[in-house]
Amino acid sequence: xxxxxxxxxxxxxxxxxxxxxxxxxxxxxxxxxxxxxxxxxxxxxxxxxxxxxxxxxxxxxxxxxxxxxxxxxxxxxxxxxxxxxxxxxxxxxxxxxxxxxxxxxxxxxxxxxxxxxxxxxxxxxxxxxxxxxxxxxxxxxxxxxxxxxxxxxxxxxxxxxx
Amino acid sequence: xxxxxxxxxxxxxxxxxxxxxxxxxxxxxxxxxxxxxxxxxxxxxxxxxxxxxxxxxxxxxxxxxxxxxxxxxxxxxxxxxxxxxxxxxxxxxxxxxxxxxxxxxxxxxxxxxxxxxxxxxxxxxxxxxxxxxxxxxxxxxxxxxxxxxxxxxxxxxxxxxxxxxxxxxxxxxxxxxxxxxxxxxxxxxxxxxxxxxxxxxxxxxxxxxxxxxxxxxxxxxxxxxxxxxxxxxxxxxxxxxxxxxxxxxxxxxxxxxxxxxxxxxxxxxxxxxxxxxxxxxxxxxxxxxxxxxxxxxxxxxxxxxxxxxxxxxxxxxxxxxxxxxxxxxxxxxxxxxxxxxxxxxxxxxxxxxxxxxxxxxxxxxxxxxxxxxxxxxxxxxxxxxxxxxxxxxxxxxxxxxxxxxxxxxxxxxxxxxxxxxxxxxxxxxxxxxxxxxxxxxxxxxxxxxxxxxxxxxxxxxxxxxxxxxxxxxxxxxxxxxxxxxxxxxxxxxxxxxxxxxxxxxxxxxxxxxxxxxxxxxxxxxxxxxxxxxxxxxxxxxxxxxxxxxxxxxxxxxxxxxxxxxxxxxxxxxxxxxxxxxxxxxxxxxxxxxxxxxxxxxxxxxxxxxxxxxxxxxxxxxxxxxxxxxxxxxxxxxxxxxxxxxxxxxxxxxxxxxxxxxxxxxxxxxxxxxxxxxxxxxxxxxxxxxxxxxxxxxxxxxxxxxxxxxxxxxxxxxxxxxxxxxxxxxxxxxxxxxxxxxxxxxxxxxxxxxxxxxxxxxxxxxxxxxxxxxxxxxxxxxxxx
Ligand code: FES
Ligand code: FES
Numbered sequence: 001x002x003x004x005x006x007x008x009x010x011x012x013x014x015x016x017x018x019x020x021x022x023x024x025x026x027x028x029x030x031x032x033x034x035x036x037x038x039x040x041x042x043x044x045x046x047x048x049x050x051x052x053x054x055x056x057x058x059x060x061x062x063x064x065x066x067x068x069x070x071x072x073x074x075x076x077x078x079x080x081x082x083x084x085x086x087x088x089x090x091x092x093x094x095x096x097x098x099x100x101x102x103x104x105x106x107x108x109x110x111x112x113x114x115x116x117x118x119x120x121x122x123x124x125x126x127x128x129x130x131x132x133x134x135x136x137x138x139x140x141x142x143x144x145x146x147x148x149x150x151x152x153x154x155x156x157x158x159x160x161x162x
Numbered sequence: 163x164x165x166x167x168x169x170x171x172x173x174x175x176x177x178x179x180x181x182x183x184x185x186x187x188x189x190x191x192x193x194x195x196x197x198x199x200x201x202x203x204x205x206x207x208x209x210x211x212x213x214x215x216x217x218x219x220x221x222x223x224x225x226x227x228x229x230x231x232x233x234x235x236x237x238x239x240x241x242x243x244x245x246x247x248x249x250x251x252x253x254x255x256x257x258x259x260x261x262x263x264x265x266x267x268x269x270x271x272x273x274x275x276x277x278x279x280x281x282x283x284x285x286x287x288x289x290x291x292x293x294x295x296x297x298x299x300x301x302x303x304x305x306x307x308x309x310x311x312x313x314x315x316x317x318x319x320x321x322x323x324x325x326x327x328x329x330x331x332x333x334x335x336x337x338x339x340x341x342x343x344x345x346x347x348x349x350x351x352x353x354x355x356x357x358x359x360x361x362x363x364x365x366x367x368x369x370x371x372x373x374x375x376x377x378x379x380x381x382x383x384x385x386x387x388x389x390x391x392x393x394x395x396x397x398x399x400x401x402x403x404x405x406x407x408x409x410x411x412x413x414x415x416x417x418x419x420x421x422x423x424x425x426x427x428x429x430x431x432x433x434x435x436x437x438x439x440x441x442x443x444x445x446x447x448x449x450x451x452x453x454x455x456x457x458x459x460x461x462x463x464x465x466x467x468x469x470x471x472x473x474x475x476x477x478x479x480x481x482x483x484x485x486x487x488x489x490x491x492x493x494x495x496x497x498x499x500x501x502x503x504x505x506x507x508x509x510x511x512x513x514x515x516x517x518x519x520x521x522x523x524x525x526x527x528x529x530x531x532x533x534x535x536x537x538x539x540x541x542x543x544x545x546x547x548x549x550x551x552x553x554x555x556x557x558x559x560x561x562x563x564x565x566x567x568x569x570x571x572x573x574x575x576x577x578x579x580x581x582x583x584x585x586x587x588x589x590x591x592x593x594x595x596x597x598x599x600x601x602x603x604x605x606x607x608x609x610x611x612x613x614x615x616x617x618x619x620x621x622x623x624x625x626x627x628x629x630x631x632x633x634x635x636x637x638x639x640x641x642x643x644x645x646x647x648x649x650x651x652x653x654x655x656x657x658x659x660x661x662x663x664x665x666x667x668x669x670x671x672x673x674x675x676x677x678x679x680x681x682x683x684x685x686x687x688x689x690x691x692x693x694x695x696x697x698x699x700x701x702x703x704x705x706x707x708x709x710x711x712x713x714x715x716x717x718x719x720x721x722x723x724x725x726x727x728x729x730x731x732x733x734x735x736x737x738x739x740x741x742x743x744x745x746x747x748x749x750x751x752x753x754x755x756x757x758x759x760x761x762x763x764x765x766x767x768x769x770x771x772x773x774x775x776x777x778x779x780x781x782x783x784x785x786x787x788x789x790x791x792x793x794x795x796x797x798x799x800x801x802x803x804x805x806x807x808x809x810x811x812x813x814x815x816x817x818x819x820x821x822x823x824x825x826x827x828x829x830x831x832x833x834x835x836x837x838x839x840x841x842x843x844x845x846x847x848x849x850x851x852x853x854x855x856x857x858x859x860x861x862x863x864x865x866x867x868x869x870x871x872x873x874x875x876x877x878x879x880x881x882x883x884x885x886x887x888x889x890x891x892x893x894x895x896x897x898x899x900x901x902x903x904x905x906x907x908x909x910x911x912x913x914x915x916x917x918x919x920x921x922x923x924x925x926x927x928x929x930x931x932x933x934x935x936x937x938x939x940x941x942x943x944x945x946x
Contacts, residue, residue, distance in 0.1 A: 036197035037190015039417070041367045042450040046867035049367055077190035090188040094180065097837050101652030102187030103367040103417030109188060124880070131875035135867065137365055137418050138652045140844025141875045142882065143837065 011079030028066035048134035051107035077106035088154035096147035100138035178833035212261035215860030216295035247493025262490035335503030337788035340514030345479035349470030368417025421531030454865035461529025465543035501623035508544035509619035545616035545911030584825035584889035595821030612920025616911035621794035622693035626780035631686035634771035640749025647688030666708035668732030694900025706773025800824030813936025817879030827899035846909025848873035
């Protein structure tokens, strides 16, 4: 078993990781970096529970090899909280009641965050499209979609007047 | 504070409080079983499974597997002679003399990593001699079918399950009420129908995972994604011949259950393997493929109905014969058949009922609890047949239902008297929401439009004496910790329990914690997190525990102030006296008690409230007639309706409007109730439109998310109108009943009725895929 040493930025921290050649990014995050917020629902690229942001784009981390991430920037659900504040997508999904068992939630939040990063004012259809790879068996998606709509409103820059 | 003033304070009960567990869930901090670290000593298990639906095991040779470096142990059924099961004890942990379904565990390996374990599986050689298999429950129930469990007569079984020795019928539940054969003569109209509801899977996004470790002192610790830590403790202890108190089950948050993590399924496998490597934790995680067919599935149903009403449209008689495809083991499934039997009229009053509900062994995957426990399947038949009869009589389907639906005081099919229910209101609300009766034209000539409605009822299906218990304790800061044994599987149980405890104790909701993970060593007993029973049953236990703690606080304060308890109250975390207008914080007395005057001694001490609940009034039913005083604890009822269009060119269904109305007794947290209804409705819709386990000669052909489609964000009807009806339950906390399962029960039937309204077609059963609908429309000449 070949082990590679890679360097990457995970949730803003620079990390040096020794990762076996055949390990997925999902395994690396969970087992080497202790970032268990990212979930394994199928290990086959079909459920979206393992979604993370890789260089700004959402990917199924079970379909990416750890060694491919040398030099990459990765954001997981644990990286969404900034300065003790929830990201707007987190706050809005809480408020909308879009969480039940919570197993799909980390992946959903990352897909939502990436959507709003590239498209701050998505239509309902665009939100649905962005979520098509994130299966949720509990909520029926309605409250997740409502939450993302609300998050889009919070997403807009707030101009503070003196 | 005066009494009048305190009465105006908001109670946490009936308010849509934010979920207790939501911040940990959106930040990735929530711990599920797979997230627990076990260190480098952890062993990884993989399971060798049967490729045959039915075969004799002639020989297993695992010497090569054992010799593979990194392999620590290989086990087979040889080592585990005792059976396991919740109701009918019919299952071996590993197959012994024969295999009965494709995917049945035959052997297992634990190794230092999963890759080696997987490799070792290929080195295990198993010789089989294939046997004739049974894939059809109707054939399986016939005398011609080969016997799949020849030893059935020797299996342990509770006295309300009726296996028929010498057959494949693992339970035969009968209702004989009135005289059905004579009743047909009184009927102005009679209809007959037959439907097939195929196998589906629960598809929790979290796969099954369990970790087991036996220690040298003979104790077992099991960490599992589990709805049923106490049932697992009990069944595993029995099967492994150890004492229940030596089995400790730790159950963190569950990433979706829907019934598949109830009872014991794969959890016994790592327990068995770990018993051969004492001191080492052994972990087994099901792959998504295994998840689809090696664990519980929702069994298929063949339902044959004959239903009649008199000239005034009053229902007169029902004959209902159900063949449940129980699969290779019916340890849990026998009780689904029983529930199907005692609910077999659906929510209607019939003076004459003849039901045979048969649980039949087949060589299919094992049928187990799935959200609704047989009710989706049963109602798919009943509710379409009600529509057929109404149509034959020329009576509007809603009017027909309002006239015949079960009402408080009715003597229902088992002889039990129905309690007050808001079913009538549910029907009216759901019908109104989709503008029932108002003419609705298709939006284009390429489309067909239709409306449909269906009702449901469901009682918690459980042993008559399923119990709950709870404890309430104070912390120094005045917060209260509720300990309980029912699981948070996403439904919001912990939140609702916190609201109830806060409501009774008079403290803010924010001051209540609920202790997780569940741990059978420390958590109070709970039967299982199933049957939509927690809000009601565990709720009653939590209320009793909180009341006990409250009584202790008030007694202490009354003693201290030399006042009567009747003059005291607890409001917003303070004990107050309406008489003397004194107050003190529960924070100051919940643990430390109170000093006597001049500190000459103390009174009180740490407050611990204890509560338990068990229904005491459920009676067994007669085997020949299914009659008894009280078959069940209560019924949650409801209705669902659709307004749809079907595209003639594609067969695709487009939902224009859909609506639910359920009588939950009392909504402790209305938004959580709505969330259950919405999520359950979509799960039902998904099963109605997309889902089917394609089984060929016992093999599942589509065990992946690509081939077994569940509804995604782009597939859902977004507008779902929800009405909550509240006709209180006499023994529910604040009148509450459960609502976890019910929202997916009427969905297939309501959609089928809408499809019929649009097309005049009734399909044999779901899923109503675009392809199937298109071909049916083509056949019927509706499209060219
Ligand atoms: S775990 Fe990666 S897509 Fe399912
Ligand atoms: S909340 Fe359970 S899968 Fe989405």
